[in-house]
Amino acid sequence: MAGIELLSDQGYRLDGRKATELRKVQAQMGVFGQADGSAYLEQGNTKVLAVVYGPHEVRGARSKIQHDRAVINCQYSMATFSTAERKRRPHGDRKSSEMSLHLKQTFEAAVLTQLYPRSQIDIYVKILQSDGGNYSACVNAATLAVIDAGIPMRDYVCACTAGFVDDTPLADLCHAEESGGGTSLAVALLPRGGQIALLQMDARLHQDHLDTLMEAAMTACKGVSKVLDEVVRQHLQETSVLTGE
């Protein structure tokens, strides 16, 4: 890969991180009072807002109703000022529709939909600032929002991206590393059981490297799950203090 050196000789990346280091993850639950559940998450410079409405009655097409489980409806959209170049349409383009479907698939694997037959759960994700790892940040923020809404899940859903440069796997790619043309693998993991909810890889990779890359991504996801767990416990402690328990 000519051009920008993604990994220097001393083992430092473009933003000064080591190969397996994650970006700083900060999150806050219960950001909006009107929604059933909401969360805000920052993963490095990527900022995401997730809002959950539901479970409620299925709106719109009656054909969507499932008699034995809840329907999960996701929408992924980006703010027009989120990218370096102004985006004309917040959602409705192919990329956003694809991301919405991926999010739907991810959460159908984690949420206990059998508990809410004939109803609908809406998950809306908004990217306020985009700097790589959009999908992963969305999944992490949406997990917190679903927990804030009190909807039962099998496990946390944690996602992270991983790349491969000079025989070294890189964890949690930023925008420059993703668009550099190298391999990029996105994994959504349910950490306790080690179950994978979504797996997506772009660009070419030699099959011998696949195992190392998967391992790196799953370790990164487990790291993220620790942070999310911490955030949830802190939020629970804060709210229980306020309600006087």
Added chain:
Amino acid sequence: MATVQVSEAEKLYVLHGVRDDLRVDGRSCEDYRHMEIETDVVSNTDGSAKVTLGHTNVLVGIKAEIGKPKPMVPDEGYLEFFVDCSANATPEFEGRGGEGLGIELSNTLYKVFSNKHSIDLKSLCIRPGENCWVLYVDVLLLQCDGNLFDAISVAIKAALFNTKIPRVHISEDEDGGKEIELSDDPYDCVRVNVENVPCIVTLCKIGHRHVVDATLQEKACSVASLLISVTHRGTVTCVRKVGGGSLDPESIFEMTETGKRVGKALHTPLMELLQKEESLGSKRQKVGFLG
């Protein structure tokens, strides 16, 4: 807009309260709710601001790009507004549901800013007839709790105050063609003068009186509203009646007077707050949505 259902008894209660200058949350007819303003929340933009008015939450991002000036006014730059009613606010805005409201809001913003004194558009010109700065003002509606116009206009004023446009140098190369260079120094920038930027005041007529900063519940009890955009000097740049009911001329006159008074009083504390925030400089702790 996200609506709330109110029963007849509730309507009567609100009506009687407003008649005695006492609203449901204890405010008087001309009081605003608690407003929180923070600038520079999104770093990808040239200027941004986040305003929380009660439960209404609005985020404005401004990006400055170089474009071609309009043929009618070759020595001026211009502003482009886009309002995104996101599904975060209410599930009804999912997909294309929020487009109607978004278009209505952005059209009103165009009208409010269309007069030549609000913003010095000549300062946005780079080369007359060839290049100018275009300010793309993107409004993101995160939560709706009534009084969207007021919150949006305050956020736009704060974001414009926060906007830093890079300085431009025009250099000539050998063939006589001109090249535009942007300054590399992030602190070498031009600020926008927001002194004359108007703020919108929405007045809702409830019974025989009118209220400022109505909540969704009060909006459901009102017949019609009047939108007035007022500058800090008390000049009115746009007046618009919204809503399905009808207003008689005396009401409109009274509401305009109230709007001018309230609008004029809104500017001074706003500018003080923005300047205080700016003076904290890099020491300011950015909160955003965390905490």
